[in-house]
Amino acid sequence: MEVMDTMEGKIPRLPELFSWTDEGVRIRSAKCHDCGTYFFPEYHAQHRPDCPRENVEKVLLSNKGKLNTYTIQHFMCPPPFKTDGDIAPYGLGLVEFPEGICVAGLIVETDLDALSLGQEMETIDYVMYKDEDGNDVATWAFRAVK
Amino acid sequence: MRDVYIVGTGEHPWGKFTDRNFVQVGEVAVAEALKDSGARWSEIQAIMSGILIYGGNAGHLSGQYIEGMFGETGIPVVNVYNACATGSAALRMAYNSIASGETDTAMAVGVDMMPKGFLTAKSDDPKQDRDVLRWRMTGMPNPVYWALECRKRFEKYGDTPEDLADIKVLLSQFGAKNPNARYKKEYTREEVLNSKMVCDPLRLYEICAVSDGAAVVILSADPKKIQAANKPVKIAATTMGSAMYGDPTIRISALSAPAKAEAPMLSESYSASRQAYEKSGIGPEDVDVLELPDNSSWHYLQYLETCGFCGEGEAHKMLREGQTQMGGKVVVNPSGGFSSFGEAIGAQAIWQVVEAADQLRGRAGERQVPDCKVAMAQTYGLMGNSGTTILTV
Numbered sequence: 407m408e409v410m411d412t413m414e415g416k417i418p419r420l421p422e423l424f425s426w427t428d429e430g431v432r433i434r435s436a437k438c439h440d441c442g443t444y445f446f447p448e449y450h451a452q453h454r455p456d457c458p459r460e461n462v463e464k465v466l467l468s469n470k471g472k473l474n475t476y477t478i479q480h481f482m483c484p485p486p487f488k489t490d491g492d493i494a495p496y497g498l499g500l501v502e503f504p505e506g507i508c509v510a511g512l513i514v515e516t517d518l519d520a521l522s523l524g525q526e527m528e529t530i531d532y533v534m535y536k537d538e539d540g541n542d543v544a545t546w547a548f549r550a551v552k
Numbered sequence: 553m554r555d556v557y558i559v560g561t562g563e564h565p566w567g568k569f570t571d572r573n574f575v576q577v578g579e580v581a582v583a584e585a586l587k588d589s590g591a592r593w594s595e596i597q598a599i600m601s602g603i604l605i606y607g608g609n610a611g612h613l614s615g616q617y618i619e620g621m622f623g624e625t626g627i628p629v630v631n632v633y634n635a636c637a638t639g640s641a642a643l644r645m646a647y648n649s650i651a652s653g654e655t656d657t658a659m660a661v662g663v664d665m666m667p668k669g670f671l672t673a674k675s676d677d678p679k680q681d682r683d684v685l686r687w688r689m690t691g692m693p694n695p696v697y698w699a700l701e702c703r704k705r706f707e708k709y710g711d712t713p714e715d716l717a718d719i720k721v722l723l724s725q726f727g728a729k730n731p732n733a734r735y736k737k738e739y740t741r742e743e744v745l746n747s748k749m750v751c752d753p754l755r756l757y758e759i760c761a762v763s764d765g766a767a768v769v770i771l772s773a774d775p776k777k778i779q780a781a782n783k784p785v786k787i788a789a790t791t792m793g794s795a796m797y798g799d800p801t802i803r804i805s806a807l808s809a810p811a812k813a814e815a816p817m818l819s820e821s822y823s824a825s826r827q828a829y830e831k832s833g834i835g836p837e838d839v840d841v842l843e844l845p846d847n848s849s850w851h852y853l854q855y856l857e858t859c860g861f862c863g864e865g866e867a868h869k870m871l872r873e874g875q876t877q878m879g880g881k882v883v884v885n886p887s888g889g890f891s892s893f894g895e896a897i898g899a900q901a902i903w904q905v906v907e908a909a910d911q912l913r914g915r916a917g918e919r920q921v922p923d924c925k926v927a928m929a930q931t932y933g934l935m936g937n938s939g940t941t942i943l944t945v
């Protein structure tokens with residue numbers, strides 16, 4: 407599998423959180439093989455008590471998961487959140503990945519009124535704004551699987 | 553360990569005060585507590601003070617600034633921060649200092665002057681401060697976290713928009729009668745349901761504001777001070793909890809949570825409350841007044857369950873049956889709650905204890921719960937911080 411840190415003029419707003427791959431956008435995580443815990447972000451460890459913490463491996467989460475819960479935010483989040491224009495109302499959800507971790511993110515390209523818990527979601531990128539160098543600055547986001 | 557009593561309390565009314573600094577706000581509460589206790593300033597043997605994280609150098613050394621106002625005496629002055637449970641930490645340290653015999657009389661101080669509007673990131677380094685991620689990558693102000701959990705309750709237990717609105721109605725009725733409250737308007741269900749949707753299903757009036765305010769308690773084990781006090785209140789337990797591995801709650805500032813629960817929701821609050829029940833020998837069935845952290849209507853329902861006042865999924869039943877009102881099983885937030893006061897991070901946990909003590913001392917006026925013998929104050933702090941205090945007369 408090919409893993410890329412940028413994609414056709416798109417760059418992540420902050421590094422080490424997600425990657426573009428030939429199997430879709432994937433959230434970057436780390437797995438502790440000693441206690442079985444997945445971390446997000448990968449550099450924020452949260453081990454089980456008394457874990458020896460010796461065998462931690464960087465991994466990519468599956469591209470698809472289930473909607474654990476969601477909300478619709480009706481006001482624009484204040485800075486440092488930044489998008490080209492006011493995107494409110496916007497969806498936010500928690501997606502449960504088969505690895506056993508839920509990750510939060512924007513819900514885009516989806517009919518927000520039709521969301522239901524448990525439905526299948528996929529990880530995609532979402533361009534928030536264009537920077538001074540002309541790059542499309544992106545974050546990860548979730549979209550309902552049709 | 554010996555018995556410790558609250559011998560004096562003080563509050564500065566809550567609101568937004570642009571014409572004074574935090575020391576001036578704190579001064580009012582400290583002076584009131586001293587007067588209430590009959591103690592002189594120079595008799596205070598330790599000060600445990602909440603940190604104002606938005607207050608710069610002075611805010612981080614709030615105890616020293618307060619001490620300077622009243623006169624420096626060389627005693628231990630310790631400043632502490634545990635998010636919205638900051639006051640619980642200050643109170644617990646003051647309690648332990650006395651219970652262990654190190655001091656006889658000590659003070660816990662909470663003052664805060666909050667910035668306007670939403671609270672946002674306090675640093676710019678995501679590697680150090682995970683909180684930066686949610687502000688830069690996902691646009692998640694605090695109420696979003698509560699809405700995400702609230703949505704699950706709707707689905708799982710059948711809580712309704714009317715339940716959320718009715719909580720605001722109840723709290724506003726209490727707040728209207730509390731002279732120190734910031735918001736004194738009584739709301740109807742329709743008014744609440746017509747307020748702006750903030751993050752579905754939470755509406756504007758179902759989420760607390762941020763305020764400036766101060767609260768102080770003076771604790772003592774000195775028999776003379778206890779005897780001289782105007783209705784002393786015994787601290788049956790004051791505890792703190794942190795989160796437990798496997799807690800499924802999506803915690804403010806985090807962007808992930810375990811999919812499989814291996815600990816209770818809000819495990820820090822579960823832990824603090826269970827420690828308090830064990831230490832005091834008092835259970836939820838004994839509590840007459842509960843001051844819980846109503847940052848939103850979701851919290852009101854969830855905390856009744858987290859603290860064991862009813863079973864999982866039963867909180868809306870307690871609400872609908874009037875079990876949380878005057879004459880019910882436990883009167884919840886007769887102070888008017890954060891809903892009527894707003895939250896002031898460094899002060900709110902001590903404020904809850906002052907309001908709970910007022911009920912035990914028969915000082916609550918029109919809001920007085922008859923025959924109040926046991927009161928409990930429960931806090932909720934970001935990133936797994938919680939404190940529980942149980943008081944008796």
Ligand SMILES: [Zn+2]
Nearest residue numbers: 438441453457
């Ligand atoms: Zn581990």
